[in-house]
Amino acid sequence: KSVTVEKVIWTVSDIKGSLTIKGVKKPFKSVIDVSSGDPHKAGMPPISFIRQVMAVCLYPELLKEKSLPLDVRQRAQKLLDMCSGGSVGSYSTTSSGLPQVQKSISEFITRRDGGVPSHPEDIMLTTGLQKSLSVFLNLLTSGEGKTQTGVLTPMPCPHTLPMLLDMTGLALVPYRLFEEQGWAVNLDELHRALEAGRVHCEPKAIYISNPGNPTGYVQDRETIEKVIHFAATNGLIILAEEVHQDSVYGQDKEFISYKKVLSEMGTTYAEKMELVSFQSISTAHIGEGGLRGGYMEVINIDPAVKKYLTVASSASVLPQLALELSINPPRPEDSSYNSYTQVRGLSYGNNAKRACEFLNRVEGMSCQPSMAGLFLYPRVHLPPHMVEEAKRLGVKADVLYCQRLLREEGICVGPGCENGQEDKNYHIRLCILTPPSTLEEILARLRSFHHRLLEKLA
Template sequence: QSKRKWFCVILARPYKSSQSGAAAGGGGSTWCGSVRGETKMSQQAANGDRCRAKVLTVETMNPNVKRVEYAVRGPIVQRAVQLEKELKQGAKKPFTEVIKANIGDAHAMGQKPITFFRQVLALCAYPALLEEEKFPEDAKQRARRILAACGGHSIGAYSASQGIECIRQDVSRYIEKRDGGIPSNPDNIYLSTGASDAIVTMLKLLVCGEGRQRTGVMISIPQYPLYSAALADLAAVQINYYLDEDKSWSLDVAELRRSLNAAREHCNPRVLCIINPGNPTGQVQSRQCIEDVIRFAKEERLFLMADEVYQDNVYAEGCKFHSFKKVLFEMGPEYSSTVEMASFHSTSKCFMGECGFRGGYMEVINMDPAVKAQLIKLVSVRLCPPVPGQALMDLVVNPPQPDEPSYTTFVKEKTAVLAALAEKASITEQAFNTMPGFTCNPVQGAMYTFPRISIPQKAIDKAKELGQVPDMFYCMKLLEEEGICLVPGSGFGQRDGTFHFRMTILPPTEKLKIVLQRIKDFHLRFTQEFS
């Protein structure tokens, strides 16, 4: 502890450039600038050539990175973490706990892991446990199979860069079963470090060209900000198409076409990204809509990216998850042998919610074999996805079967999680729709609600005065006053003049009800304060 203090003192002492000149030898250029706090470039530049700023400054860093934004973990979350620390240190706040409903982090919200999955993972981590009678045979069998596929029978060995072969085979079998027998080839499966990794890799492959020939990528608004962040990083052109809030956030091909035609004037649109079930908007696409989208992609020569990480999270009556792959193949060979597509899945969502393991996969369809070779080369640079995450992905796609000892518990746990989520989806929607100043579409699927909120003109003016967007001002105030951490709609994109926030439905039911009540109270106060 005393060392830490000394460190701060040393670094806080302004560095005197006069000390350095001679000792620096040869080139003789020297630097100055405080290490903590702001770098005062302009002031120091005035001190003359021999006194220079740092090599790496915001002015001289990668400009694409500067353009990246990621609201789900943005300033409001940083403030939430700070508030938690203040509470721990005994600070008095109008709340005793910060509830982080900003991110789909199931376990952090109290959801329990699936027992079978964790048993197998423990067996893989410490194979001496395979001798223990306490573990069920099916868990041991799964662990033995995974270990047999690992170099030296250890999950500490690198795997093939594309992922462990028998796991890719299991993924293919899962997809075939899910899609009613439509074949899946393990060579088309790429395991990944969460779905995010695969999405970024796929976008990276797709981006090329300069100026008006630069690749354009169509994304929904509201969107999941991984997409806008990756596009900024890759200096690709983001093409917005708007979901229809008045029709339960549905996707309309006419809007896709409008958006595409507008974009063709300044870039080369080549990719269409879809999130189904929707994040942050929670809609579940109809089969008809998916067919329309596929037809559009074919006509307009767009590579389809289908983000299907919420495929088990469908709650609303009459809604069903249809995979893009299944619909594509049902449309006949004219489509199934031509439309290029990648579909993404993850261990982080659905009923398992195992975000920390960073497991995921993508399946590519109709990808040029020469491009596949380039893709394998690209993923090999990062060596391999985390093997525990690969193992977990295997368990998700190859869970206990009816004749196996862990089946009953597994089904019970899985069903309970999904039933609770369905209940919370309904509670949330109903609560918001009875609050004055709120309108909320049904949470048909996924893990979020994205209600529209009315913000009084005086609050909008106040936000402007503070240099904040109005819904950021709203959410920040909600955090400070109620300890509830949400993400402003502006972080996902929304039609001008409308305001929203994203909230997960993950808190335990009783806590969720409290959260909803507090939001209601806050909104009332907020509206009164600014009217």
């Protein structure tokens, strides 16, 4: 298999590279990087309870430390009992995870889906979304030219996905999400995309991001049913990235899992349709990206493939414990309950609404209201002089916009081309899970930059 990384676009690091001009005094005090979903980097505090319990697990002498809440120490003891030799330094009992954590997760999913059963042996603990996706995508890779495996991929899509598909040797078959429909999935477009894809490859899977990254769109049951029907009819495996399931804040919106809908569509679907749901501790409300953990639930997947996935997961222990804590948080009677729920209640909903309203008032910007997740994905109107300059410099215009924004205001956002978009409209991506004061700073600097840009035109 040849490595096809030539096409890899490292736009954000290119942008960051542009900061290193020596001897030039910057007009801002500090760089704020909200180009990826990395809330701690932008100053969001971690959830103390989770960090406390993990600290005790790492250094069990702290079990005696009275300054730590009792429920923290009790939970730590419980988690240590799950580990071989009572140590987080031992391997998981099985490569797919600690059995008790697999069980907890399947119970959580069963509760989440209103009783639709989930089985521990279908839960594979992983070292994060990127790793689990790449393991699974590797299994799909085959063929060359017209026989190359294709993956139907939403446009815009998560900004790490195009590179991952490319690196794995899979063909990206784009299906557009329509901005004027709030970035909803459109069935006609799916059919068009599939036909178009079949001309140059063999589409075998469809990638779903729900709640949508970076769009924040939450799919309703009807849409999900139609997508499943479409996938079933056309022999596509569903890869459902559902990492933002616990951060839905849109009014009257709720997260419905593909698994739940599938199981309610009758045995033809429930017992045959291949589905993998991906979850992560990086982008959910805990936001522990640095820990690199997550899980897959695999439905109707061939036993040999399952065995392979079991071996290939090799999850580390600490992120599994963090997952266990996040799905079984402190209860009202526990001393950490208040602090835990305060942090959970914070920020993304309010921040998203505030930022969206703000951006829609800036001339030359518009933003679809987001219903979930950590990102906003506003459209930015670029003046012709910038588009022309970009052409002259041989960079994409949205990349140039982001480079300038970073250089002039110290704000790092992601260009829409990283999310796979290549149409006439330009977009930027920003993570809104920051402390509220930081968000205000970001918005003010962004507006100031954008106004200057438009003035230049006038």
